Amino acid sequence: MRIVLVGPPGAGKGTQAAFLAKNLSIPHISTGDLFRANISQGTALGKQAKAFMDAGDLVPDEVTIAMAKDRMEQPDALNGFLLDGFPRNVSQAEALDTMLTAAGMKLDAVLDLEVEEDEVVKRIAGRRICRNDSAHVFHVAYAQPKTEGVCDKCGGELYQRGDDSEATVRNRLEVYHTQTEPIIDYYKGQGLLVTIPALGEVADVTKRAMDALNK
Numbered sequence: 001m002r003i004v005l006v007g008p009p010g011a012g013k014g015t016q017a018a019f020l021a022k023n024l025s026i027p028h029i030s031t032g033d034l035f036r037a038n039i040s041q042g043t044a045l046g047k048q049a050k051a052f053m054d055a056g057d058l059v060p061d062e063v064t065i066a067m068a069k070d071r072m073e074q075p076d077a078l079n080g081f082l083l084d085g086f087p088r089n090v091s092q093a094e095a096l097d098t099m100l101t102a103a104g105m106k107l108d109a110v111l112d113l114e115v116e117e118d119e120v121v122k123r124i125a126g127r128r129i130c131r132n133d134s135a136h137v138f139h140v141a142y143a144q145p146k147t148e149g150v151c152d153k154c155g156g157e158l159y160q161r162g163d164d165s166e167a168t169v170r171n172r173l174e175v176y177h178t179q180t181e182p183i184i185d186y187y188k189g190q191g192l193l194v195t196i197p198a199l200g201e202v203a204d205v206t207k208r209a210m211d212a213l214n215k
Helices: 013-024 030-040 042-053 061-072 090-103 117-125 166-180 180-187 202-214
Strands: 001-004 028-030 081-084 107-114 129-130 138-140 194-199
Touching: 001 013, 001 180, 013 028, 013 107, 013 202, 028 030, 028 061, 028 166, 030 042, 030 061, 030 194, 042 061, 090 180, 107 180, 107 202, 117 129, 117 166, 166 180, 180 194, 194 202
Parallel strands: 001 081, 001 107, 028 081, 107 194
Antiparallel strands: 129 138
């Protein structure tokens, strides 16, 4: 299957993408992973992306599209893939359509993880990270430490990252509404959109998505 996963920040796209890709035996292709891999490997595309990022500029669509095209042409993706973070806007969605059509392929579904805006803010702004190990993550509502402000695992101080503040989260949501949300209507017009309520346990959301795909 060839699937695109969309949804606002904090909807759980990365978590769901990993589970769905495993269940469907297809590679999970994340924009973030593409950037990191190309930059760490020093590819021509990675060098271009890094130059823009170092200057504080957005990486142009053509660079992102070229990275995604290169990854989708790898042997493990020939029979299907799950795209997470790409396409990010209608121009990228149109480029993806062009790529797939040229290869005699098409998308099977676009899964839209639906979460209310206030829940997104609650999820992200409530995160607390351990200063000693960023893999130790807690939440003021959903995963409280035994002692407030102290990591259960190593005793390190818990803090809120600057990009997890409510003001930053709401700004990220505004960017999502402006740039990415239009692809929902784009894919709805193609009859590909499947909306998945993303509240509840991770396993429950995965089951909803798998049930929708099986239909």
